[in-house]
Ligand code: SF4
């Protein structure tokens with residue numbers, strides 16, 4: 021299997037054969053029909069659900085509007101079934117160059133009754149797939165569990181510890197541990213060799229300069245490597261809840277309430293607040309990032325994988341890519357991809373070998389003589405694995 025590490029497409033097929041032998045037919049059937057076998061990666065990666073629901077009821081949380089409960093239930097798939105579900109997913113590829121996996125999303129992955137499933141999933145992913153994983157949390161776990169996490173996830177596991185406010189958390193995150201306790205977890209994680217980041221998500225409008233200073237000070241003191249800012253996802257209910265907690269988002273943002281009626285709107289609090297956080301973070305020697313996937317990339321970089329580059333191609337977007345970031349993905353991702361035998365990977369994805377390739381800067385032009393069956397998936401796979409833009413040209 022080791023020899024296939026340079027060809028994640030072929031490796032995926034071989035791994036599926038292995039897993040199919042290890043699971044019973046019924047277990048495989050469940051894995052194949054599970055959402056993890058169909059979901060497409062979003063910005064932070066493909067979301068992994070070790071549980072569903074959350075009792076924390078943070079005011080800005082969107083999961084209740086999606087129909088999830090205030091009771092957290094561990095996810096039903098076993099670790100090996102999750103691996104199978106991912107291998108059935110046409111958007112997923114294994115190895116560290118493959119799909120980024122983001123734990124949480126519709127639960128809190130370190131809740132006491134969810135943590136065992138989070139650990140089980142991490143263990144299975146590390147053992148079979150080797151993908152970069154990221155956990156975002158606002159829970160506090162004890163030393164024993166930090167040790168377990170280090171054993172199963174390894175120190176390149178990217179951990180984001182959420183701190184949105186030091187003064188208003190009692191209103192916004194009333195059931196979550198105190199932010200200073202979360203920062204103690206950051207110190208523990210750092211001592212264990214992890215590369216923890218503070219996650220200011222959602223970045224709330226109206227965060228005062230003094231509070232930004234305090235968060236940055238505390239982040240530095242805790243041993244965090246840096247700060248990542250994240251979107252605020254709004255729905256009519258979230259707007260109402262935030263207003264009732266004293267944060268009238270409509271005052272700060274141009275929120276189209278009409279649009280909100282038909283679902284969610286992701287709002288990025290740009291401008292002054294973000295600039296201030298960036299300035300303060302950099303002045304303290306912290307890394308500042310605008311995307312969770314970038315923190316995953318940087319965690320790997322800091323763990324010694326110097327060739328990493330962000331698979332969402334954030335580095336091609338000047339508004340997203342942070343110029344002081346140590347990863348410098350744009351420099352590394354130019355020219356022909358070096359991480360694989362790239363012709364082998366192209367052939368596997370296209371399913372034939374009548375093509376020609378030219379790479380210019382960060383774009384790979386693939387000339388084809390016949391149409392592809394699923395151009396979108398092929399483009400997605402090649403772009404993700406090569407960290408290049410893909411353009412198909414029909415001759
Ligand atoms: S802890 Fe996370 S999942 Fe739970 S309510 Fe808060 S934001 Fe939502």
Ligand code: SF4
Nearest residue numbers: 314335341342345349
């Ligand atoms: S160099 Fe840019 S794209 Fe790469 S991890 Fe850093 S911020 Fe993200």
